[in-house]
Amino acid sequence: MHELINTTRKILQENTDLPFSVYTSVEVQNIFNVPIIKPLLVCVLNGCKRLGEQKDISCYAGNFIFLSNSPKINMRNIPGSNEYFALLIDFDFTDFECLPVSQNPIITHFQGSIDPLLKNTLQQFLSWSAVASPELWPLRRKEILQVLLHQGYQQVCRIMESPSLSHKLHTIIGQDVATDFSATELANMLAMSESTLRRRLQSEGLNLQTIKDRAKLGFGLHLVQTSNDPVGRIAERCGYLSQSRFTEKFKQLFGVTPSEIRKTQLRE
Incomplete structure (x- = not known):
């Protein structure tokens, strides 16, 4: 994950308006009632994120968790060897139009590992976002969704709740x-x-x-x-x-x- 971290830091130093966010800490963060308004992909590159009332959902470095647009969630960010470092990408509702429609119930989250294909996709997304205009950002977000579907994460078709x-x-x-x-x-x-x-x-x-x-x-x-x-x-x-x-x-x-x-x- 070091390559992704280094790329992210470099882009953040050179740009301000970007289609992703980075959350870091060197001490544990406990934050309650965090609003998730859009479906959110959280890629933990260092440390661990724990979610839920009892902090019973854990996402460790090298893994991701995709959260639905739920009203609020409790979270705990735990540093690894030297820090907690997570890449966050939120998705517009229209981004999901590229996916098949699922008749199954909406789910609150799903998890997986950041394997080489997803890692390279994220790397390209980061590098490309530094030079592409905002009008083109949805194209790469849709690519991430399609890669997840291609990898067998059918849950990605069930993560978006219709906007209330x-x-x-x-x-x-x-x-x-x-x-x-x-x-x-x-x-x-x-x-x-x-x-x-x-x-x-x-x-x-x-x-x-x-x-x-x-x-x-x-x-x-x-x-x-x-x-x-x-x-x-x-x-x-x-x-x-x-x-x-x-x-x-x-x-x-x-x-x-x-x-x-x-x-x-x-x-x-």
């Missing part, structure tokens, strides 16, 4: 987290009445403020993990006027503060 109303709202809010959209504005974007919006959310066991918080704080978590921005700047980018308020809400949702996560990334 809450997913759609999360996507809209996530595109501009600094804006505090009103219920009327969001309802208009979705071509429905405000009362219908609230009623359908209630049927999903959610309310609008919860979705707003998850979208804003989910983006904040991503920035804490992947950027060097100060926490105050991250709070501002997420639409919070107060860093302390952002930290308070962050702690309530994820069970840890932004500064505590940052400490797990620092080498002594």
